[in-house]
Amino acid sequence: xxxxxxxxVDFRHEEIASRIKEKLYxxxxxxxxxxxxxxxxxxxxxxxxxxxxxxxxxxxVIEGDPETDRDARRLEKLHVPVILINxxxxxxxxxxxxxxxxxxxxxLLLETPPPDIIFIENVGNLVCPAAYDLGExxxxxxxxxxxxxxxxxxxxxxxxESDLVLINKMDLAPYCDFDLESLKKDALSVNPSLExxxxxxxxxxxxxxxxxxIEKKLAEVRKQASK
Amino acid sequence: xxxxxxxxVDFRHEEIASRIKEKLYxxxxxxxxxxxxxxxxxxxxxxxxxxxxxxxxxxxVIEGDPETDRDARRLEKLHVPVILINxxxxxxxxxxxxxxxxxxxxxLLLETPPPDIIFIENVGNLVCPAAYDLGExxxxxxxxxxxxxxxxxxxxxxxxESDLVLINKMDLAPYCDFDLESLKKDALSVNPSLExxxxxxxxxxxxxxxxxxIEKKLAEVRKQASK
Numbered sequence: 001x002x003x004x005x006x007x008x009v010d011f012r013h014e015e016i017a018s019r020i021k022e023k024l025y026x027x028x029x030x031x032x033x034x035x036x037x038x039x040x041x042x043x044x045x046x047x048x049x050x051x052x053x054x055x056x057x058x059x060x061v062i063e064g065d066p067e068t069d070r071d072a073r074r075l076e077k078l079h080v081p082v083i084l085i086n087x088x089x090x091x092x093x094x095x096x097x098x099x100x101x102x103x104x105x106x107x108l109l110l111e112t113p114p115p116d117i118i119f120i121e122n123v124g125n126l127v128c129p130a131a132y133d134l135g136e137x138x139x140x141x142x143x144x145x146x147x148x149x150x151x152x153x154x155x156x157x158x159x160x161e162s163d164l165v166l167i168n169k170m171d172l173a174p175y176c177d178f179d180l181e182s183l184k185k186d187a188l189s190v191n192p193s194l195e196x197x198x199x200x201x202x203x204x205x206x207x208x209x210x211x212x213x214i215e216k217k218l219a220e221v222r223k224q225a226s227k
Numbered sequence: 228x229x230x231x232x233x234x235x236v237d238f239r240h241e242e243i244a245s246r247i248k249e250k251l252y253x254x255x256x257x258x259x260x261x262x263x264x265x266x267x268x269x270x271x272x273x274x275x276x277x278x279x280x281x282x283x284x285x286x287x288v289i290e291g292d293p294e295t296d297r298d299a300r301r302l303e304k305l306h307v308p309v310i311l312i313n314x315x316x317x318x319x320x321x322x323x324x325x326x327x328x329x330x331x332x333x334x335l336l337l338e339t340p341p342p343d344i345i346f347i348e349n350v351g352n353l354v355c356p357a358a359y360d361l362g363e364x365x366x367x368x369x370x371x372x373x374x375x376x377x378x379x380x381x382x383x384x385x386x387x388e389s390d391l392v393l394i395n396k397m398d399l400a401p402y403c404d405f406d407l408e409s410l411k412k413d414a415l416s417v418n419p420s421l422e423x424x425x426x427x428x429x430x431x432x433x434x435x436x437x438x439x440x441i442e443k444k445l446a447e448v449r450k451q452a453s454k
Contacts, residue, residue: 037264038353039374068380094321094354126265127321127352146373147266153295175399
Protein backbone atom coordinates (compact mmCIF):
# COMPACT_ATOMS: atom_id res chain seq x y z
CA UNK A 1 0.00 0.00 0.00
CA UNK A 2 2.85 2.34 0.80
CA UNK A 3 4.38 1.52 -2.56
CA UNK A 4 1.21 2.37 -4.41
CA UNK A 5 0.93 5.66 -2.57
CA UNK A 6 4.48 6.57 -3.51
CA UNK A 7 3.80 5.68 -7.15
CA UNK A 8 0.78 7.90 -7.26
CA VAL A 9 2.80 10.79 -5.88
CA ASP A 10 5.59 10.24 -8.40
CA PHE A 11 3.12 10.17 -11.23
CA ARG A 12 1.74 13.50 -10.09
CA HIS A 13 5.26 14.93 -9.88
CA GLU A 14 5.98 13.90 -13.48
CA GLU A 15 2.74 15.40 -14.67
CA ILE A 16 3.53 18.74 -13.04
CA ALA A 17 7.10 18.71 -14.37
CA SER A 18 5.97 18.28 -17.96
CA ARG A 19 3.39 21.02 -17.52
CA ILE A 20 6.17 23.35 -16.29
CA LYS A 21 8.39 22.47 -19.25
CA GLU A 22 5.57 23.19 -21.67
CA LYS A 23 5.02 26.66 -20.17
CA LEU A 24 8.75 27.41 -20.34
CA TYR A 25 8.98 26.42 -24.01
CA UNK A 26 5.90 28.47 -24.82
CA UNK A 27 7.69 31.56 -23.47
CA UNK A 28 11.12 30.65 -24.87
CA UNK A 29 12.44 30.66 -21.30
CA UNK A 30 15.48 28.55 -20.43
CA UNK A 31 15.38 26.96 -16.96
CA UNK A 32 18.49 25.58 -15.21
CA UNK A 33 18.31 23.63 -11.94
CA UNK A 34 21.49 23.80 -9.83
CA UNK A 35 22.27 20.90 -7.53
CA UNK A 36 25.31 20.52 -5.25
CA UNK A 37 26.54 19.71 -1.76
CA UNK A 38 26.24 22.49 0.82
CA UNK A 39 29.02 25.02 0.35
CA UNK A 40 30.03 24.20 -3.22
CA UNK A 41 29.46 27.80 -4.24
CA UNK A 42 25.98 27.87 -5.83
CA UNK A 43 25.05 31.31 -4.53
CA UNK A 44 28.44 32.81 -5.44
CA UNK A 45 28.10 31.36 -8.93
CA UNK A 46 24.63 32.86 -9.28
CA UNK A 47 25.89 36.25 -8.11
CA UNK A 48 28.60 36.28 -10.77
CA UNK A 49 26.23 34.94 -13.44
CA UNK A 50 23.41 37.41 -12.75
CA UNK A 51 25.88 40.26 -12.65
CA UNK A 52 27.40 39.29 -16.00
CA UNK A 53 24.18 38.51 -17.90
CA UNK A 54 21.55 40.85 -16.47
CA UNK A 55 22.24 43.69 -18.93
CA UNK A 56 21.69 41.36 -21.89
CA UNK A 57 18.88 39.10 -20.65
CA UNK A 58 15.86 39.15 -18.36
CA UNK A 59 16.81 36.85 -15.51
CA UNK A 60 15.00 35.39 -12.51
CA VAL A 61 15.89 33.10 -9.62
CA ILE A 62 13.96 30.51 -7.61
CA GLU A 63 15.89 30.04 -4.39
CA GLY A 64 15.37 26.90 -2.30
CA ASP A 65 16.70 26.98 1.25
CA PRO A 66 15.78 24.79 4.25
CA GLU A 67 15.53 27.93 6.40
CA THR A 68 16.67 31.60 6.29
CA ASP A 69 16.58 34.11 3.46
CA ARG A 70 20.35 34.76 3.43
CA ASP A 71 21.00 33.55 -0.10
CA ALA A 72 17.86 35.20 -1.46
CA ARG A 73 18.95 38.50 0.08
CA ARG A 74 22.42 38.16 -1.45
CA LEU A 75 20.85 37.72 -4.88
CA GLU A 76 18.19 40.42 -4.55
CA LYS A 77 21.00 42.98 -4.33
CA LEU A 78 21.53 42.31 -8.04
CA HIS A 79 18.02 43.67 -8.83
CA VAL A 80 16.72 40.46 -10.35
CA PRO A 81 13.37 38.91 -9.31
CA VAL A 82 14.02 36.23 -6.65
CA ILE A 83 11.36 33.87 -5.34
CA LEU A 84 12.39 32.23 -2.07
CA ILE A 85 11.02 28.81 -1.09
CA ASN A 86 11.84 27.83 2.49
CA UNK A 87 11.55 24.08 2.26
CA UNK A 88 11.36 23.53 6.03
CA UNK A 89 7.85 24.95 5.96
CA UNK A 90 6.71 22.53 3.28
CA UNK A 91 7.26 19.12 4.83
CA UNK A 92 10.14 17.78 2.73
CA UNK A 93 13.02 20.10 3.54
CA UNK A 94 15.64 18.23 1.53
CA UNK A 95 14.65 19.24 -2.00
CA UNK A 96 12.39 21.48 -4.07
CA UNK A 97 9.29 19.77 -5.46
CA UNK A 98 7.62 20.29 -8.86
CA UNK A 99 4.47 21.75 -7.23
CA UNK A 100 6.53 24.46 -5.50
CA UNK A 101 8.34 25.25 -8.74
CA UNK A 102 5.17 25.43 -10.82
CA UNK A 103 3.74 28.14 -8.60
CA UNK A 104 7.00 30.13 -8.75
CA UNK A 105 7.38 29.69 -12.53
CA UNK A 106 3.77 30.80 -13.07
CA UNK A 107 4.47 33.96 -11.08
CA LEU A 108 7.71 34.69 -12.93
CA LEU A 109 6.19 34.16 -16.37
CA LEU A 110 3.63 36.87 -15.58
CA GLU A 111 6.45 39.46 -15.64
CA THR A 112 6.51 41.70 -18.74
CA PRO A 113 8.58 40.66 -20.59
CA PRO A 114 8.87 37.12 -19.18
CA PRO A 115 12.38 36.05 -18.12
CA ASP A 116 14.76 34.68 -20.74
CA ILE A 117 16.41 32.50 -18.12
CA ILE A 118 15.18 31.13 -14.76
CA PHE A 119 17.84 29.75 -12.43
CA ILE A 120 16.70 27.34 -9.71
CA GLU A 121 19.07 27.08 -6.74
CA ASN A 122 18.07 23.77 -5.18
CA VAL A 123 18.74 22.76 -1.54
CA GLY A 124 22.41 21.88 -0.91
CA ASN A 125 22.17 18.08 -1.04
CA LEU A 126 23.55 15.59 -3.57
CA VAL A 127 20.86 12.97 -2.99
CA CYS A 128 17.24 14.10 -2.95
CA PRO A 129 17.23 17.03 -5.43
CA ALA A 130 18.75 14.73 -8.06
CA ALA A 131 15.65 12.54 -7.97
CA TYR A 132 13.14 15.27 -8.91
CA ASP A 133 12.41 16.55 -12.40
CA LEU A 134 11.32 20.15 -11.82
CA GLY A 135 10.52 20.74 -15.49
CA GLU A 136 13.94 22.37 -15.96
CA UNK A 137 15.78 22.02 -19.29
CA UNK A 138 19.04 21.02 -17.62
CA UNK A 139 20.31 20.05 -14.21
CA UNK A 140 23.71 21.63 -13.59
CA UNK A 141 25.81 19.95 -10.91
CA UNK A 142 28.16 22.30 -9.09
CA UNK A 143 30.97 20.25 -7.60
CA UNK A 144 33.88 21.64 -5.60
CA UNK A 145 37.42 20.28 -5.49
CA UNK A 146 37.63 19.70 -1.69
CA UNK A 147 34.65 17.28 -1.88
CA UNK A 148 36.95 14.60 -3.32
CA UNK A 149 37.06 12.48 -6.46
CA UNK A 150 34.91 9.59 -5.24
CA UNK A 151 31.62 11.46 -5.54
CA UNK A 152 30.44 10.24 -9.00
CA UNK A 153 30.49 6.62 -7.80
CA UNK A 154 28.90 7.46 -4.44
CA UNK A 155 26.22 9.87 -5.70
CA UNK A 156 25.62 8.46 -9.20
CA UNK A 157 22.05 9.73 -9.56
CA UNK A 158 23.24 13.36 -9.31
CA UNK A 159 25.81 12.78 -12.05
CA UNK A 160 23.42 10.70 -14.16
CA GLU A 161 20.63 13.29 -14.12
CA SER A 162 22.85 16.32 -14.84
CA ASP A 163 23.96 17.58 -18.26
CA LEU A 164 26.87 19.73 -17.06
CA VAL A 165 29.30 19.49 -14.15
CA LEU A 166 30.91 22.74 -13.06
CA ILE A 167 34.07 21.89 -11.14
CA ASN A 168 34.61 24.80 -8.76
CA LYS A 169 37.39 25.78 -6.31
CA MET A 170 40.11 24.70 -8.74
CA ASP A 171 42.33 27.18 -6.85
CA LEU A 172 42.29 24.69 -3.93
CA ALA A 173 43.42 21.74 -6.10
CA PRO A 174 47.13 22.13 -5.16
CA TYR A 175 46.22 21.68 -1.47
CA CYS A 176 43.83 18.72 -1.90
CA ASP A 177 44.45 15.23 -3.30
CA PHE A 178 42.53 16.06 -6.46
CA ASP A 179 42.73 14.13 -9.73
CA LEU A 180 40.64 15.85 -12.41
CA GLU A 181 41.02 13.09 -14.99
CA SER A 182 39.89 10.37 -12.58
CA LEU A 183 36.86 12.46 -11.55
CA LYS A 184 35.87 12.97 -15.20
CA LYS A 185 36.39 9.29 -16.02
CA ASP A 186 34.19 8.16 -13.10
CA ALA A 187 31.52 10.74 -13.95
CA LEU A 188 31.48 9.70 -17.62
CA SER A 189 31.10 6.07 -16.61
CA VAL A 190 27.72 6.88 -15.03
CA ASN A 191 26.77 9.44 -17.70
CA PRO A 192 28.71 9.32 -20.99
CA SER A 193 27.20 12.55 -22.36
CA LEU A 194 28.23 14.77 -19.41
CA GLU A 195 29.99 18.05 -20.17
CA UNK A 196 32.52 19.65 -17.78
CA UNK A 197 33.75 23.18 -17.10
CA UNK A 198 36.52 23.71 -14.55
CA UNK A 199 36.37 27.02 -12.70
CA UNK A 200 37.34 29.09 -9.73
CA UNK A 201 34.44 31.41 -8.99
CA UNK A 202 36.65 33.22 -6.47
CA UNK A 203 39.32 33.98 -9.09
CA UNK A 204 36.91 34.30 -12.03
CA UNK A 205 38.40 31.40 -14.01
CA UNK A 206 36.05 29.43 -16.27
CA UNK A 207 33.17 31.89 -16.06
CA UNK A 208 33.21 32.94 -19.73
CA UNK A 209 32.99 29.31 -20.83
CA UNK A 210 30.02 28.88 -18.46
CA UNK A 211 28.24 31.98 -19.78
CA UNK A 212 28.66 30.80 -23.36
CA UNK A 213 27.27 27.35 -22.40
CA ILE A 214 24.16 29.14 -21.05
CA GLU A 215 23.77 31.16 -24.25
CA LYS A 216 24.03 28.01 -26.36
CA LYS A 217 21.30 26.34 -24.29
CA LEU A 218 19.07 29.43 -24.48
CA ALA A 219 19.41 29.40 -28.27
CA GLU A 220 18.31 25.74 -28.32
CA VAL A 221 15.20 26.49 -26.25
CA ARG A 222 14.29 29.46 -28.45
CA LYS A 223 14.72 27.38 -31.58
CA GLN A 224 12.42 24.73 -30.12
CA ALA A 225 9.92 27.42 -29.01
CA SER A 226 9.69 28.92 -32.51
CA LYS A 227 8.71 25.59 -34.07
CA UNK B 228 -4.71 11.68 5.56
CA UNK B 229 -1.12 12.02 4.40
CA UNK B 230 -0.32 13.86 7.60
CA UNK B 231 -1.72 11.08 9.76
CA UNK B 232 0.25 8.50 7.83
CA UNK B 233 3.45 10.44 8.35
CA UNK B 234 2.71 10.77 12.07
CA UNK B 235 2.22 7.06 12.40
CA VAL B 236 5.55 6.43 10.70
CA ASP B 237 7.33 8.95 12.93
CA PHE B 238 5.86 7.37 16.02
CA ARG B 239 7.18 4.00 14.90
CA HIS B 240 10.61 5.54 14.26
CA GLU B 241 10.75 6.91 17.80
CA GLU B 242 9.69 3.60 19.25
CA ILE B 243 12.45 1.75 17.39
CA ALA B 244 15.03 4.38 18.35
CA SER B 245 14.32 4.04 22.06
CA ARG B 246 14.45 0.25 21.77
CA ILE B 247 17.90 0.56 20.14
CA LYS B 248 19.11 2.88 22.89
CA GLU B 249 17.93 0.46 25.57
CA LYS B 250 19.86 -2.41 23.98
CA LEU B 251 22.99 -0.26 23.73
CA TYR B 252 22.82 0.76 27.40
CA UNK B 253 22.26 -2.85 28.42
CA UNK B 254 25.55 -3.78 26.77
CA UNK B 255 27.43 -0.64 27.87
CA UNK B 256 27.96 0.14 24.18
CA UNK B 257 28.47 3.76 23.09
CA UNK B 258 26.92 4.64 19.72
CA UNK B 259 27.91 7.75 17.73
CA UNK B 260 26.07 8.85 14.57
CA UNK B 261 28.19 10.91 12.14
CA UNK B 262 26.44 13.39 9.89
CA UNK B 263 28.04 15.73 7.36
CA UNK B 264 27.97 17.02 3.80
CA UNK B 265 29.46 14.75 1.14
CA UNK B 266 33.25 14.98 1.19
CA UNK B 267 33.74 16.44 4.68
CA UNK B 268 36.02 13.54 5.61
CA UNK B 269 33.80 11.09 7.54
CA UNK B 270 35.46 7.96 6.20
CA UNK B 271 38.98 9.36 6.69
CA UNK B 272 38.06 10.29 10.25
CA UNK B 273 36.76 6.78 10.90
CA UNK B 274 39.94 5.24 9.46
CA UNK B 275 42.10 7.28 11.83
CA UNK B 276 39.78 6.64 14.78
CA UNK B 277 39.50 2.87 14.28
CA UNK B 278 43.24 2.63 13.81
CA UNK B 279 43.95 4.55 17.02
CA UNK B 280 41.35 2.87 19.28
CA UNK B 281 41.04 -0.71 18.03
CA UNK B 282 43.80 -2.10 20.28
CA UNK B 283 42.06 -0.73 23.37
CA UNK B 284 38.37 -1.19 22.53
CA UNK B 285 36.09 -3.50 20.55
CA UNK B 286 34.81 -1.33 17.71
CA UNK B 287 32.22 -1.72 14.98
CA VAL B 288 30.90 0.38 12.12
CA ILE B 289 27.52 0.74 10.42
CA GLU B 290 28.19 2.31 7.05
CA GLY B 291 25.37 4.05 5.16
CA ASP B 292 26.00 4.79 1.50
CA PRO B 293 23.51 5.56 -1.29
CA GLU B 294 25.36 3.09 -3.54
CA THR B 295 28.78 1.34 -3.71
CA ASP B 296 30.78 -0.38 -1.00
CA ARG B 297 33.88 1.84 -1.39
CA ASP B 298 33.81 3.31 2.11
CA ALA B 299 32.94 -0.02 3.72
CA ARG B 300 35.91 -1.63 1.94
CA ARG B 301 38.23 1.16 3.11
CA LEU B 302 37.16 0.49 6.71
CA GLU B 303 37.21 -3.31 6.53
CA LYS B 304 40.96 -3.11 5.92
CA LEU B 305 41.23 -2.12 9.59
CA HIS B 306 39.84 -5.53 10.68
CA VAL B 307 36.80 -4.13 12.45
CA PRO B 308 33.26 -5.49 11.81
CA VAL B 309 31.54 -3.27 9.23
CA ILE B 310 27.88 -3.57 8.28
CA LEU B 311 27.09 -1.82 5.00
CA ILE B 312 23.62 -0.45 4.32
CA ASN B 313 23.12 0.67 0.71
CA UNK B 314 20.27 3.11 1.13
CA UNK B 315 19.36 3.19 -2.57
CA UNK B 316 17.93 -0.29 -2.20
CA UNK B 317 15.70 0.69 0.70
CA UNK B 318 13.47 3.41 -0.75
CA UNK B 319 14.74 6.50 1.08
CA UNK B 320 18.32 6.88 -0.11
CA UNK B 321 19.01 10.16 1.68
CA UNK B 322 19.39 8.89 5.26
CA UNK B 323 19.63 5.80 7.46
CA UNK B 324 16.39 4.83 9.22
CA UNK B 325 15.94 3.43 12.74
CA UNK B 326 14.66 0.08 11.40
CA UNK B 327 17.84 -0.42 9.34
CA UNK B 328 19.99 0.47 12.33
CA UNK B 329 18.12 -1.84 14.72
CA UNK B 330 18.85 -4.85 12.54
CA UNK B 331 22.53 -3.91 12.28
CA UNK B 332 22.87 -3.17 16.02
CA UNK B 333 21.22 -6.51 16.87
CA UNK B 334 23.77 -8.31 14.69
CA LEU B 335 26.73 -6.41 16.16
CA LEU B 336 25.61 -6.98 19.77
CA LEU B 337 25.72 -10.75 19.12
CA GLU B 338 29.53 -10.53 18.79
CA THR B 339 31.47 -11.91 21.76
CA PRO B 340 32.36 -9.65 23.45
CA PRO B 341 29.89 -7.03 22.16
CA PRO B 342 31.45 -3.82 20.79
CA ASP B 343 32.38 -1.04 23.21
CA ILE B 344 31.70 1.55 20.53
CA ILE B 345 29.53 1.49 17.39
CA PHE B 346 30.16 4.25 14.84
CA ILE B 347 27.38 5.00 12.37
CA GLU B 348 28.53 6.75 9.18
CA ASN B 349 25.32 8.29 7.88
CA VAL B 350 24.70 9.32 4.25
CA GLY B 351 26.55 12.51 3.27
CA ASN B 352 23.71 15.02 3.57
CA LEU B 353 23.14 17.86 6.05
CA VAL B 354 19.34 17.75 5.87
CA CYS B 355 17.61 14.38 6.16
CA PRO B 356 19.95 12.41 8.51
CA ALA B 357 19.63 15.23 11.06
CA ALA B 358 15.91 14.54 11.38
CA TYR B 359 16.21 10.89 12.46
CA ASP B 360 16.97 9.61 15.94
CA LEU B 361 18.73 6.28 15.33
CA GLY B 362 18.97 5.47 19.03
CA GLU B 363 22.55 6.78 19.08
CA UNK B 364 23.91 8.49 22.21
CA UNK B 365 25.28 11.43 20.26
CA UNK B 366 25.13 12.87 16.79
CA UNK B 367 28.55 14.17 15.75
CA UNK B 368 28.55 16.74 12.95
CA UNK B 369 31.67 16.70 10.81
CA UNK B 370 32.01 20.06 9.11
CA UNK B 371 34.82 21.09 6.78
CA UNK B 372 36.30 24.56 6.35
CA UNK B 373 35.64 24.96 2.57
CA UNK B 374 31.88 24.54 3.18
CA UNK B 375 31.70 28.10 4.50
CA UNK B 376 30.61 29.80 7.70
CA UNK B 377 26.93 30.26 6.82
CA UNK B 378 26.00 26.61 7.37
CA UNK B 379 24.66 26.77 10.99
CA UNK B 380 22.01 29.29 9.94
CA UNK B 381 21.17 27.42 6.75
CA UNK B 382 21.12 23.88 8.17
CA UNK B 383 20.06 24.58 11.76
CA UNK B 384 18.54 21.15 12.41
CA UNK B 385 21.90 19.44 11.89
CA UNK B 386 23.56 21.80 14.37
CA UNK B 387 20.63 21.64 16.81
CA GLU B 388 20.54 17.84 16.93
CA SER B 389 24.31 17.34 17.30
CA ASP B 390 26.34 17.39 20.53
CA LEU B 391 29.75 17.92 18.95
CA VAL B 392 30.98 19.69 15.83
CA LEU B 393 34.30 18.52 14.44
CA ILE B 394 35.70 21.29 12.24
CA ASN B 395 37.89 19.53 9.69
CA LYS B 396 40.27 20.71 6.94
CA MET B 397 41.64 23.52 9.12
CA ASP B 398 44.77 23.28 6.90
CA LEU B 399 42.67 24.88 4.11
CA ALA B 400 41.57 27.83 6.28
CA PRO B 401 44.32 30.17 4.96
CA TYR B 402 43.00 29.68 1.40
CA CYS B 403 39.28 30.06 2.21
CA ASP B 404 37.38 33.01 3.68
CA PHE B 405 36.94 31.21 6.98
CA ASP B 406 36.04 32.85 10.28
CA LEU B 407 36.09 30.27 13.10
CA GLU B 408 34.63 32.57 15.74
CA SER B 409 31.67 33.58 13.58
CA LEU B 410 30.96 29.90 12.79
CA LYS B 411 30.99 28.99 16.49
CA LYS B 412 28.82 31.96 17.40
CA ASP B 413 26.20 31.06 14.77
CA ALA B 414 26.26 27.40 15.78
CA LEU B 415 25.85 28.25 19.47
CA SER B 416 22.91 30.48 18.66
CA VAL B 417 20.97 27.43 17.39
CA ASN B 418 22.41 25.06 20.04
CA PRO B 419 24.01 26.68 23.11
CA SER B 420 25.41 23.39 24.49
CA LEU B 421 27.41 22.45 21.36
CA GLU B 422 31.04 21.44 21.79
CA UNK B 423 33.69 22.03 19.09
CA UNK B 424 36.98 20.41 18.16
CA UNK B 425 39.04 21.91 15.30
CA UNK B 426 41.09 19.41 13.34
CA UNK B 427 42.96 18.51 10.20
CA UNK B 428 42.51 14.79 9.66
CA UNK B 429 45.09 14.99 6.86
CA UNK B 430 47.75 16.46 9.14
CA UNK B 431 46.59 14.64 12.31
CA UNK B 432 45.76 17.83 14.25
CA UNK B 433 42.97 17.64 16.82
CA UNK B 434 42.69 13.84 16.80
CA UNK B 435 43.83 13.30 20.40
CA UNK B 436 41.20 15.73 21.66
CA UNK B 437 38.59 13.81 19.64
CA UNK B 438 39.71 10.43 20.98
CA UNK B 439 39.51 11.71 24.55
CA UNK B 440 35.99 13.09 23.89
CA ILE B 441 34.97 9.57 22.78
CA GLU B 442 36.47 8.00 25.93
CA LYS B 443 34.63 10.48 28.13
CA LYS B 444 31.32 9.63 26.43
CA LEU B 445 32.00 5.88 26.72
CA ALA B 446 32.60 6.30 30.46
CA GLU B 447 29.23 8.09 30.76
CA VAL B 448 27.41 5.23 28.98
CA ARG B 449 29.12 2.61 31.15
CA LYS B 450 28.27 4.50 34.30
CA GLN B 451 24.63 4.65 33.19
CA ALA B 452 24.69 0.94 32.24
CA SER B 453 25.97 -0.12 35.67
CA LYS B 454 23.10 1.60 37.47
